[in-house]
Amino acid sequence: MRFLLDDEQREFARALDGLLGSAGTPGVVRSWACGDHGPGRALWGRLAQAGVFALAVPEEHEGLGPLPVELAVAFDELGRHAVPGPLVETVAAGALLGRLGGDTARAWLPQLASGKAVASLCVLAPGGSPYALDADAADAVFVVDGDTVRLARSHGPVQPSADPARRLARPLGGVVLTQGPAVEVAAAHAADVAALATAAQALGLGRALLERTVEYVRLRTQFGVAVGSFQAVKHRLADTLIALEFAQPLVHAAALALAADDPAAGREVAAAKVSACEAAYGAARTALQLHGAVGYTDELDVSLWIRKARPLRTAWGTPTACRARVLAPDGRG
Amino acid sequence: MDLDFTAAEDAFRAEARDWLASHVPSVPLPSLETAAGFAAHREWERTLFADRWSVVSWPGEFGGRGASLLEWLIFEEEYYRAGAPGRVSQNGINLLAPTLFEHGTDEQRARILPPMASGEVIWAQAWSEPEAGSDLASLRSTAVRTEGGWRIGGQKTWSSRAAFADRAFGLFRSDPDADRPHRGLTYLMFPLDADGVTVRPIGRLDGKPAFAELFLDDVFVPDEDVVGEPGQGWRIAMSTTGNERGLTLRSPGRFIAAADRLTALWHSTADLAHAPETAHAVDSGSGSGSGSGSGSHDTALRDRVADAVIGARAYRLFTYAHASRIAAGGSIGAESSLNKVFWSELDIALHETALDLLGPCGELSDEATEAPAHGSWAEGHTFSLAGPIYAGTNEIQRDIIAERLLGLPKGRR
Numbered sequence: 001m002r003f004l005l006d007d008e009q010r011e012f013a014r015a016l017d018g019l020l021g022s023a024g025t026p027g028v029v030r031s032w033a034c035g036d037h038g039p040g041r042a043l044w045g046r047l048a049q050a051g052v053f054a055l056a057v058p059e060e061h062e063g064l065g066p067l068p069v070e071l072a073v074a075f076d077e078l079g080r081h082a083v084p085g086p087l088v089e090t091v092a093a094g095a096l097l098g099r100l101g102g103d104t105a106r107a108w109l110p111q112l113a114s115g116k117a118v119a120s121l122c123v124l125a126p127g128g129s130p131y132a133l134d135a136d137a138a139d140a141v142f143v144v145d146g147d148t149v150r151l152a153r154s155h156g157p158v159q160p161s162a163d164p165a166r167r168l169a170r171p172l173g174g175v176v177l178t179q180g181p182a183v184e185v186a187a188a189h190a191a192d193v194a195a196l197a198t199a200a201q202a203l204g205l206g207r208a209l210l211e212r213t214v215e216y217v218r219l220r221t222q223f224g225v226a227v228g229s230f231q232a233v234k235h236r237l238a239d240t241l242i243a244l245e246f247a248q249p250l251v252h253a254a255a256l257a258l259a260a261d262d263p264a265a266g267r268e269v270a271a272a273k274v275s276a277c278e279a280a281y282g283a284a285r286t287a288l289q290l291h292g293a294v295g296y297t298d299e300l301d302v303s304l305w306i307r308k309a310r311p312l313r314t315a316w317g318t319p320t321a322c323r324a325r326v327l328a329p330d331g332r333g
Numbered sequence: 334m335d336l337d338f339t340a341a342e343d344a345f346r347a348e349a350r351d352w353l354a355s356h357v358p359s360v361p362l363p364s365l366e367t368a369a370g371f372a373a374h375r376e377w378e379r380t381l382f383a384d385r386w387s388v389v390s391w392p393g394e395f396g397g398r399g400a401s402l403l404e405w406l407i408f409e410e411e412y413y414r415a416g417a418p419g420r421v422s423q424n425g426i427n428l429l430a431p432t433l434f435e436h437g438t439d440e441q442r443a444r445i446l447p448p449m450a451s452g453e454v455i456w457a458q459a460w461s462e463p464e465a466g467s468d469l470a471s472l473r474s475t476a477v478r479t480e481g482g483w484r485i486g487g488q489k490t491w492s493s494r495a496a497f498a499d500r501a502f503g504l505f506r507s508d509p510d511a512d513r514p515h516r517g518l519t520y521l522m523f524p525l526d527a528d529g530v531t532v533r534p535i536g537r538l539d540g541k542p543a544f545a546e547l548f549l550d551d552v553f554v555p556d557e558d559v560v561g562e563p564g565q566g567w568r569i570a571m572s573t574t575g576n577e578r579g580l581t582l583r584s585p586g587r588f589i590a591a592a593d594r595l596t597a598l599w600h601s602t603a604d605l606a607h608a609p610e611t612a613h614a615v616d617s618g619s620g621s622g623s624g625s626g627s628g629s630h631d632t633a634l635r636d637r638v639a640d641a642v643i644g645a646r647a648y649r650l651f652t653y654a655h656a657s658r659i660a661a662g663g664s665i666g667a668e669s670s671l672n673k674v675f676w677s678e679l680d681i682a683l684h685e686t687a688l689d690l691l692g693p694c695g696e697l698s699d700e701a702t703e704a705p706a707h708g709s710w711a712e713g714h715t716f717s718l719a720g721p722i723y724a725g726t727n728e729i730q731r732d733i734i735a736e737r738l739l740g741l742p743k744g745r746r
Contacts, residue, residue, distance in 0.1 A: 001403060003336055003653040004661065069334055214739050229744030231728070234735030241734060242671050249650035250643070256336055271643045320632065323639035327596065 020081035026301040032084035033164035048115020056091040061109035068255040072200040079204030084165035092194035093119040099186035131168035150174040199276035206280035209287040243279035274322035284309035353415035366541035371497040374421035378452025396450035409586035425456030436561035457495035459503030470515040476505035482555040495545035496534035518566035585649035592645035667737035670730040677720030684714035
């Protein structure tokens with residue numbers, strides 16, 4: 001057993017961190033929030049060059065995958081830098097089409113892997129979201145409805161989310177691409193990939209919030225000392241770190257389970273999803289509280305991270321649904 | 334990155350599982366915090382030792398199997414999965430022994446470790462004093478040089494299992510003129526029946542004499558019972574508390590086993606709730622249940638069961654990552670404080686959930702003849718409540734996390 005990222009995976013993370021650290025993501029997010037997708041699509045192209053979108057696409061369709069561990073590594077960095085766009089949905093659509101194969105896979109997967117096409121995905125199911133994320137920015141919106149996959153024709157009006165970088169719209173109409181029992185199996189797998197990517201994204205988001213808040217409380221002084229020297233502040237930050245540190249191995253184990261096609265992977269993914277997203281939301285609450293009033297403004301960039309945490313918590317598996325899955329005998333819940 | 338065991342590790346697991354299946358008492362032993370229970374647990378240590386299962390990670394010459402850290406984790410998983418008794422020797426095995434391996438002499442290891450492994454000599458710790466708890470370095474008990482050894486005096490307290498144990502180890506101030514409180518301390522071992530030692534048992538929350546006060550009046554300790562260099566006791570003891578907080582005191586196996594038992598309890602209580610007269614109300618509920626036909630009647634409790642299962646799993650995986658880091662040449666430092674806060678809070682949450690699942694019968698003490706599961710949930714709950722206090726309070730741990738892992742400035746405690 002060697003339950004640690006290997007050197008190559010660590011190097012991949014460092015490379016993405018370097019790329020994103022100099023990309024000015026807060027500006028990209030603010031443009032995206034106004035419906036100006038230009039800077040976001042440019043960044044998308046660079047991420048594609050780094051291999052991010054090929055990780056969920058099988059090699060036979062010009063991808064590198066499926067590589068769930070590397071996917072988790074990449075999404076950790078995407079979350080850390082608050083990259084906007086249907087990132088999760090694009091890799092989940094890749095997982096869906098990869099499982100289904102056929103003409104649709106041949107037509108779309110190389111485009112997704114290379115970053116030429118951006119996809120969104122909506123799985124219509126009880127308890128699931130009726131919206132496709134960033135449908136207005138996507139080249140293809142795939143809709144799973146029971147045993148049918150459709151390519152949406154258009155979408156309804158854009159509904160703003162609590163996270164300004166998330167723009168939601170109902171997919172409308174469209175042509176049936178595939179139908180049959182294989183769709184439900186492939187869609188369940190795609191939902192697992194989406195939940196894993198969301199969990200990893202939340203982990204990176206939480207870590208960024210913790211780092212920024214630690215930095216802030218070291219500099220901010222009141223009563224003549226750094227507020228970070230107060231025990232009430234320290235303990236809150238310690239708890240934030242604990243939650244993130246214990247969520248991370250769950251995310252890695254879930255990625256390994258998906259990589260091994262483990263029949264219990266659904267349970268592992270659910271445990272990772274709820275833990276990582278609760279930890280990230282806790283980090284956001286801590287960041288807001290310890291920044292004080294200045295954290296409660298949209299002028300400070302940290303708000304872009306804070307506002308992401310809540311929507312990630314319910315996207316691709318609410319906390320309650322994840323907990324039910326953890327205890328379900330088949331891990332499906 | 335992988336979570337795979339080797340064939341040899343699988344074989345080790347199978348051997349441990351087989352042995353435990355044929356040796357673990359079918360009825361739980363009486364609480365080890367009572368005289369009768371202590372004696373029964375001492376006997377169990379002898380049984381473990383006879384087949385070299387009491388200290389698997391120690392070298393063979395001291396009664397162990399030279400098991401790797403991962404094999405030790407495997408053994409612990411099997412041990413608690415089998416419902417085996419608590420370890421009455423744990424203070425010696427987990428706290429003193431690692432210190433002797435690192436700082437002791439060959440003579441000390443040969444003399445002390447085998448009887449510790451067999452349960453013949455059971456050790457208690459003597460760290461805290463009435464005026465030195467979290468601020469342990471302010472301790473006042475003294476050690477004064479005399480011919481051939483030291484004479485110790487003062488008062489120690491919260492000494493776990495000292496009411497029934499044979500010997501104790503702790504820190505004593507040997508140089509009252511040292512410039513800093515944590516300098517000039519010496520690590521000493523002494524018999525609890527020595528001349529000048531008075532042991533006063535203290536009842537814990539449920540009245541059981543789980544710890545004791547020690548009054549030390551001019552007790553002679555020979556040089557051979559000094560651990561490491563005189564005056565270096567703080568540094569030596571800190572290597573021990575790192576072990577205590579970190580991997581070795583609370584292995585993930587305990588929580589995996591407890592979470593499994595909690596899940597079984599949840600299923601059994603859910604099945605009761607699914608009697609025909611309540612089935613309709615359940616079916617017309619939120620519909621977001623597990624789909625297994627059990628437990629969906631109370632999603633609040635179900636969520637807490639799930640959180641305990643997730644927490645136990647997270648702790649196990651976190652430990653595997655730590656073990657992998659150590660195998661790759663790394664070490665555990667302040668990170669052990671993350672473990673300590675996590676497992677101690679998990680332990681309480683897990684037992685509270687169990688007591689809530691038991692409903693009105695959950696209040697029965699472990700001594701009640703009708704207590705569910707032989708009182709193991711009640712006893713476990715009482716024990717878990719001490720977790721955030723001992724081995725360095727969780728407040729101290731959070732200070733360590735904030736200062737050493739996050740780099741926040743030191744401040745007033």
